[in-house]
Amino acid sequence: MKIAVLKETRADETRVAISPETVKKFVGLGAEVAVQAGAGDGARFSDAEFREAGAEIRPSAADTAQSADLVIKVQRPSTEELRVFGRGARLAAILSPFDEPDSVEAYARLGVDAFALDLMPRITRAQSMDVLSSQSNLAGYKAVIDAAAYFGKALPMMMTAAGTIAPAKVFVMGAGVAGLQAIATARRLGAVVSATDVRLAAKEQVESLGATFVTVDEEAMKDAETSGGYAKEMSEDFQKRQAEFVAEHIKKQDIVITTALIPGRPAPKLISEEMVRAMRPGSVIVDLAAVQGGNVALTRPGDAIEIDGVTILGFNNVPGRLAADASSLLARNIFNFISAFWDEDKREFVVDWDDDIFKGVALTRESAVIHPAFTSDDAAPAASTEDAAEDDASASEGADDAG
Numbered sequence: 001m002k003i004a005v006l007k008e009t010r011a012d013e014t015r016v017a018i019s020p021e022t023v024k025k026f027v028g029l030g031a032e033v034a035v036q037a038g039a040g041d042g043a044r045f046s047d048a049e050f051r052e053a054g055a056e057i058r059p060s061a062a063d064t065a066q067s068a069d070l071v072i073k074v075q076r077p078s079t080e081e082l083r084v085f086g087r088g089a090r091l092a093a094i095l096s097p098f099d100e101p102d103s104v105e106a107y108a109r110l111g112v113d114a115f116a117l118d119l120m121p122r123i124t125r126a127q128s129m130d131v132l133s134s135q136s137n138l139a140g141y142k143a144v145i146d147a148a149a150y151f152g153k154a155l156p157m158m159m160t161a162a163g164t165i166a167p168a169k170v171f172v173m174g175a176g177v178a179g180l181q182a183i184a185t186a187r188r189l190g191a192v193v194s195a196t197d198v199r200l201a202a203k204e205q206v207e208s209l210g211a212t213f214v215t216v217d218e219e220a221m222k223d224a225e226t227s228g229g230y231a232k233e234m235s236e237d238f239q240k241r242q243a244e245f246v247a248e249h250i251k252k253q254d255i256v257i258t259t260a261l262i263p264g265r266p267a268p269k270l271i272s273e274e275m276v277r278a279m280r281p282g283s284v285i286v287d288l289a290a291v292q293g294g295n296v297a298l299t300r301p302g303d304a305i306e307i308d309g310v311t312i313l314g315f316n317n318v319p320g321r322l323a324a325d326a327s328s329l330l331a332r333n334i335f336n337f338i339s340a341f342w343d344e345d346k347r348e349f350v351v352d353w354d355d356d357i358f359k360g361v362a363l364t365r366e367s368a369v370i371h372p373a374f375t376s377d378d379a380a381p382a383a384s385t386e387d388a389a390e391d392d393a394s395a396s397e398g399a400d401d402a403g
Contacts, residue, residue, distance in 0.1 A: 044324050115337075276307055
């Protein structure tokens with residue numbers, strides 16, 4: 001079986017879907033691995049490292065994908081890339097189908113079996129395959145590091161002969177994977193941290209990390225989580241009261257990190273222009289939902305801006321700002337997915353269409369769209385999540401993470 005790894009072509013994408021470590025593992029399973037030249041440059045994985053691990057280096061996407069049984073990528077392929085796929089090929093990547101539903105029809109039309117890794121079900125045996133979680137973890141960490149770099153003061157309390165420096169106050173909005181990692185990182189750096197989430201279950205997680213959980217109405221939050229562990233969109237009344245509460249709370253904060261994403265829809269606006277202008281000069285906001293329009297009214301996706309002395313960071317693809325680690329984790333997620341369904345005798349990836357994992361990630365099969373979210377006109381995107389990510393990146397294309 002031949003596995004092809006293409007170089008990412010989308011703007012700001014520095015990651016690669018395979019690492020020298022996982023090349024060795026695939027070769028150990030009996031697979032042939034072809035990697036497009038320069039695919040790992042953004043993550044500092046050289047062609048020489050891939051070659052030494054057992055991969056064949058091909059000069060172009062067309063050469064790499066030629067006769068491939070499985071193509072793996074970080075993000076969904078462009079129209080030009082799809083043209084190099086052979087009919088019957090399989091594709092595994094962060095496909096973000098809710099953001100570009102027409103792409104699903106394109107996979108079917110070209111006879112490509114497409115697996116959207118960002119739709120991986122949240123079940124125990126799929127945890128090691130969860131690309132949104134791995135990328136959102138890094139996004140949450142990097143959000144705090146970026147905030148500290150732009151914040152003109154120290155984060156921890158410091159007692160010196162010249163006097164005491166008060167600790168920075170950090171507020172994290174959304175306690176999913178990215179948010180919890182942001183909380184943990186800010187606490188390790190010595191900040192005083194508070195956090196909020198529409199899921200009451202997040203309170204215990206937030207407090208276990210040493211942060212304070214804040215919300216306007218705990219009773220209203222008891223039914224705010226789906227059976228799949230995602231956050232539901234709250235009522236207009238709750239959102240209004242929460243916004244008023246948040247407006248007062250963030251006036252006292254030095255750093256605010258927002259992480260709320262809803263697959264296939266614009267990111268919910270959590271911080272208005274008035275809230276931004278009410279913050280103290282020198283404050284920093286990190287918007288991990290920038291790629292979907294942002295949680296902050298003034299966010300400029302892909303850029304860092306300053307409004308009345310408040311810096312707003314709207315970087316795209318936050319996991320990609322830690323390209324080496326993001327690629328390594330993503331590559332392991334993909335390997336875990338493929339190896340779980342590997343036939344050792346046939347030395348090939350065998351798809352079990354009745355397995356819950358494939359029911360979650362499979363978009364197309366033999367020129368037909370099969371995912372229930374895309375097979376009816378009234379199908380709606382999945383429930384919202386408070387992860388960044390995912391899974392932009394998220395995780396996929398932003399901190400699409402989430403994540």
